[in-house]
Amino acid sequence: MQSSLQRAVSQFVSKPTRVMSPTCVERGEMDDGKPVWAPHPTDGFQLGRIIDISADSLTIEPLNQKGKTFQAPVNQVFPAEDDVNKHVEDNCSLMYLNEATLLNNVRVRYSKDKIYTFVANILIAVNPYCEIPKLYSPETIKQYQGRSLGTLPPHVYAIADKAYRDMKVLKMSQSIIVSGESGAGKTENTKFVLRYLTTSYGTGQDIDERIVEANPLLEAFGNAKTVRNNNSSRFGKFVEIHFNEKNAVVGGFVSHYLLEKSRICTQGQEERNYHIFYRLCAGAPEDIKGKFHLSSPEAFRYLSRGCTRYFSTKDSDKLVPQNRKSPEHLKAGPLKDPLLDDHADFNRMCVAMKKIGLDDTEKFNLFRVVAGVLHLGNIDFEEAGSTSGGCVLKKTCGQSLQYCAELLGLDEEDLRVSLTTRVMHTTAGGVKGTAIKVPLKVEQASSARDALAKAIYSHLFDHEQELYQREGLGVNEVHYVDNQDCIDLVESKLVGILDILDEENRLPQPSDQHFTETVHSKHKDHFRLTVPRKSKLTVHRNVRDDEGFIIRHFAGAVCYETTQFVEKNNDALHTSLASLVSESKDKFIGELFENSNHSKDTKQKAGKLSFISVGNKFKTQLNILLEKLHSTGSSFVRCVKPNLKMVGHRFEGAQILSQLQCSGMVSVLDLMQGGFPSRAPFHELYNMYKQYMPAKLTRLDPRLFCKFAEFDQIMKSDPDHLAELVKRVNKWLICSRWKKVQWCALSVIKLKNKMLYRATACIQMQKTVRMWLCKRKHKPRWAALPLVFSVF
Numbered sequence: 095m096q097s098s099l100q101r102a103v104s105q106f107v108s109k110p111t112r113v114m115s116p117t118c119v120e121r122g123e124m125d126d127g128k129p130v131w132a133p134h135p136t137d138g139f140q141l142g143r144i145i146d147i148s149a150d151s152l153t154i155e156p157l158n159q160k161g162k163t164f165q166a167p168v169n170q171v172f173p174a175e176d177d178v179n180k181h182v183e184d185n186c187s188l189m190y191l192n193e194a195t196l197l198n199n200v201r202v203r204y205s206k207d208k209i210y211t212f213v214a215n216i217l218i219a220v221n222p223y224c225e226i227p228k229l230y231s232p233e234t235i236k237q238y239q240g241r242s243l244g245t246l247p248p249h250v251y252a253i254a255d256k257a258y259r260d261m262k263v264l265k266m267s268q269s270i271i272v273s274g275e276s277g278a279g280k281t282e283n284t285k286f287v288l289r290y291l292t293t294s295y296g297t298g299q300d301i302d303e304r305i306v307e308a309n310p311l312l313e314a315f316g317n318a319k320t321v322r323n324n325n326s327s328r329f330g331k332f333v334e335i336h337f338n339e340k341n342a343v344v345g346g347f348v349s350h351y352l353l354e355k356s357r358i359c360t361q362g363q364e365e366r367n368y369h370i371f372y373r374l375c376a377g378a379p380e381d382i383k384g385k386f387h388l389s390s391p392e393a394f395r396y397l398s399r400g401c402t403r404y405f406s407t408k409d410s411d412k413l414v415p416q417n418r419k420s421p422e423h424l425k426a427g428p429l430k431d432p433l434l435d436d437h438a439d440f441n442r443m444c445v446a447m448k449k450i451g452l453d454d455t456e457k458f459n460l461f462r463v464v465a466g467v468l469h470l471g472n473i474d475f476e477e478a479g480s481t482s483g484g485c486v487l488k489k490t491c492g493q494s495l496q497y498c499a500e501l502l503g504l505d506e507e508d509l510r511v512s513l514t515t516r517v518m519h520t521t522a523g524g525v526k527g528t529a530i531k532v533p534l535k536v537e538q539a540s541s542a543r544d545a546l547a548k549a550i551y552s553h554l555f556d557h558e559q560e561l562y563q564r565e566g567l568g569v570n571e572v573h574y575v576d577n578q579d580c581i582d583l584v585e586s587k588l589v590g591i592l593d594i595l596d597e598e599n600r601l602p603q604p605s606d607q608h609f610t611e612t613v614h615s616k617h618k619d620h621f622r623l624t625v626p627r628k629s630k631l632t633v634h635r636n637v638r639d640d641e642g643f644i645i646r647h648f649a650g651a652v653c654y655e656t657t658q659f660v661e662k663n664n665d666a667l668h669t670s671l672a673s674l675v676s677e678s679k680d681k682f683i684g685e686l687f688e689n690s691n692h693s694k695d696t697k698q699k700a701g702k703l704s705f706i707s708v709g710n711k712f713k714t715q716l717n718i719l720l721e722k723l724h725s726t727g728s729s730f731v732r733c734v735k736p737n738l739k740m741v742g743h744r745f746e747g748a749q750i751l752s753q754l755q756c757s758g759m760v761s762v763l764d765l766m767q768g769g770f771p772s773r774a775p776f777h778e779l780y781n782m783y784k785q786y787m788p789a790k791l792t793r794l795d796p797r798l799f800c801k802f803a804e805f806d807q808i809m810k811s812d813p814d815h816l817a818e819l820v821k822r823v824n825k826w827l828i829c830s831r832w833k834k835v836q837w838c839a840l841s842v843i844k845l846k847n848k849m850l851y852r853a854t855a856c857i858q859m860q861k862t863v864r865m866w867l868c869k870r871k872h873k874p875r876w877a878a879l880p881l882v883f884s885v886f
């Protein structure tokens with residue numbers, strides 16, 4: 095491998111001949127018969143030869159299909175490397191930097207189980223969907239400690255170590271931003287970063303363990319199977335690791351934002367609710383199962399409408415009693431995933447709970463509430479048949495009501511009444527403030543039940559987090575960012591989609607259709623917003639204009655179907671239910687709702703079903719996250735999902751290419767066109783790094799100082815290599831000075847020769863001019879001489 099010093103020197107001094115984004119045609123390379131990368135519908139790019147060119151397209155003959163040709167736009171054809179099977183650790187060391195060579199490099203590396211690739215200091219991580227031997231072993235962790243980027247093969251550990259060293263040296267907090275689509279590997283890579291930092295730079299105390307162990311519990315309550323990812327995190331996460339003045343890990347801070355609450359009550363047919371529900375059903379010991387009246391997922395409305403199969407292996411499937419399996423599971427068998435196993439994960443989760451300091455009672459309480467939510471979902475309503483227009487509980491639901499009340503510590507009758515009526519306080523006429531009970535219709539009671547389930551579960555989710563805080567791991571809430579004009583469309587005051595939605599929620603009779611129509615009418619000419627029928631996809635074209643809208647995001651167009659938007663935007667729980675749970679005689683449930691806004695708000699605004707905007711919460715959280723990120727240095731990991739089938743060793747080029755484009759990697763390559771991976775004024779770099787350089791080097795002029803090396807390599811935090819590096823830099827400096835001296839001597843000689851030449855030329859010119867002047871002066875006399883001679 096080329097040493098990084100050499101890389102740095104070649105980058106700044108001799109400037110490698112790189113050919114960048116201009117197409118091969120623009121550079122006149124088309125007629126030398128070299129292979130080029132041309133678009134391919136599924137592979138992203140294919141190798142071919144240019145046969146002909148027209149004004150804006152090229153005729154390409156694929157290398158593997160001689161005689162067949164196709165047309166490709168000029169700007170989508172790129173030069174290929176001479177050896178297309180060659181791969182490099184840092185994509186920037188390729189001769190041609192373009193999206194096709196990037197995709198090919200990532201492809202070749204992926205085929206050799208090299209899932210990580212650098213593009214300068216950004217790490218691309220392709221999800222292998224299988225275990226790669228030794229990739230994350232303790233030995234590998236050791237190898238990366240204190241080693242600079244580029245000295246070892248690309249790895250998420252290298253990024254973690256760089257962030258750690260930057261924090262140590264620059265005395266500034268660092269962020270590692272891990273991005274990618276669902277299932278691309280963000281959670282896994284974040285876990286590896288945590289494991290790396292706590293293993294390498296922990297204090298050896300159990301706080302390190304707790305930071306890592308916090309994950310299984312968070313995942314159990316916040317992750318679910320979706321069609322795109324078996325273990326999809328349905329909440330945003332911002333994990334902080336705190337270091338003391340000796341740069342050792344002393345604590346952590348897990349921030350989360352907006353759990354997907356709708357999943358608690360409904361899921362798509364092939365999706366599941368949160369893992370915890372299935373783990374409890376599959377793995378709970380018989381005594382817990384009995385106490386919490388658990389059975390198969392099929393028996394619970396909140397689980398039965400989605401996929402009811404467990405994740406298990408051949409062996410663990412035998413450990414799950416038959417009566418806990420749904421007919422669907424018995425028929426189709428278990429779901430398979432190398433990292434998921436509901437039965438075993440239940441036990442793993444119990445161990446993790448113990449490790450983070452939860453005792454048996456706390457564990458029992460968590461499970462009890464989860465079971466309570468399941469039984470709550472089974473409560474059903476029917477019309478009362480009286481003139482009140484209200485509803486009553488279905489007779490068959492008596493047991494669910496009893497179990498639910500028992501598990502949540504509520505009075506059975508109170509729960510029944512609170513689910514079927516709403517308390518209103520009179521504001522006019524009669525005695526002001528008199529409470530009256532308004533009967534609820536079947537749909538209203540069902541919505542109230544679901545709202546209660548969501549509120550209980552999300553409070554439970556927040557309450558885990560509080561436990562971490564108590565144990566030295568904290569919580570707060572944040573959100574994520576997108577590009578500016580889209581953000582304005584969504585966020586701006588009054589006309590932004592979120593504000594339009596809030597406005598709709600405040601109407602006496604809000605509706606999803608009216609909200610959608612308002613969005614379209616307020617943004618009729620907005621470039622980023624359009625109606626579903628203009629979509630390229632048939633499935634979107636079937637959506638009516640008042641049922642959705644399309645936003646053209648940077649990453650591509652997304653069709654938002656607006657059914658349930660109004661409902662999802664309201665976090666409020668009606669008064670009677672909110673006070674019912676907050677006054678539960680069960681201490682644990684009481685605590686869950688103790689400091690909740692619901693109880694405060696609903697008391698204050700009694701009389702109306704208050705509105706708590708989910709969208710607004712989102713905005714606030716986003717700003718908090720942005721502020722945090724602004725105050726830190728950043729490193730980036732771009733995760734890539736290799737295929738939609740979620741299997742190993744399958745590289746679907748076209749969709750990987752689109753992920754690389756959307757993650758900005760292609761733009762990064764364009765940025766590198768000049769050969770400089772990053773840009774900073776010379777004096778800033780000089781000031782930042784001079785204290786870590788030997789005195790000999792700091793005396794140099796900032797411009798020269800900045801020329802000679804990759805500073806990261808010379809940082810104090812790389813002590814093993816510092817002496818060697820300084821030696822090399824010195825050598826380079828001597829060489830470069832010697833070259834300068836040689837150049838100076840040559841220049842002086844050249845100048846002397848030039849001066850001599852000019853002096854001779856001057857004399858020659860003087861001679862010529864003088865002779866000419868003389869001749870002119872004496873010409874009359876000289877001309878008269880023959881006449882005088884002829885007279886004599």
Ligand SMILES: Nc1ncnc2c1ncn2[C@@H]1O[C@H](COP(=O)(O)OP(=O)(O)OP(=O)(O)O)[C@@H](O)[C@H]1O
Pocket residue numbers: 221222223224225226274275276277278279280281282283323324325326327328432433733
């Ligand atoms: N480095 C890896 N090695 C082995 N398997 C991996 C790796 N990264 C991801 N996976 C597999 O891919 C699955 C999805 O990864 P992960 O949950 O990290 O995706 P994600 O980007 O966090 O998705 P979401 O946004 O839906 O939460 C994992 O459950 C695991 O099976």
